[in-house]
Amino acid sequence: MLFELSMLKISNTVTLADWEIELNAIRAMGSGGQNVNKVSSAIHLRFDIRRSTLPAVYKERLLASNDSRISKEGVVIIKAQSYRTQEKNREDALMRLVELIRSVMVVQKKRRATKPTRSSQIxxxxxxxxxGQKKSLRGKPTF
Structure with a gap:
């Protein structure tokens, strides 16, 4: 079962079209009684990085990232089943996709090596x- 989406906003200049994201409703796993067996409330999101309209920088960084949600073929697979309703799981899956894409564009600060202070060394x-003194007292007593 496919859903219609509006444009998904990643940043001020980057958006994803509805045809780029494939959403399927599946049955959730785990506890929930009969509801789990009858209702397809979990969402399975698939997003092909290579076919997308993302800028080249985003694509390169996503494909280079070591995230387990990205397959070798360059497809992001997210399974959302935290909530009881299909709509909330859909929103959760889309938000997780947006967070994943935004996270690859965050540049880590380079660590500057520093020496420990004199007081910290003391x-x-x-x-x-x-x-050492505490442990030396744990030994067998000498008479």
Whole structure:
């Protein structure tokens, strides 16, 4: 069962068209009684990165990312089954897709190497001495 979507906004300049995202309703797993067996409330989202209209930078970073939701063929697969209603699961799946796409564009700050402060070095050595004394008292007593 396919759904109609409106344009999905990723950023001010990037949007996804409705034909790029495939949503299927499936039966959820887990507890829920008879409702789980009768109602297809879970959503299975598929998004083909290579066929999409995303800018090349987004595509490269998504394909290079080591996310388990992205298959070797370059298809994002998200299964949403947290909620009882199909509509909420649909919204959840779409939001998770948007978060995934946005996350690859966040640039990590480069770590600048620093030396530990003098006081932290002294505290560390003092702590080690205290630990050593504590452990030396645990041994067999000598008479």
């Amino acid at each position: 505290k560390r050595v003092d702590n080690k001495k205290k630990q």
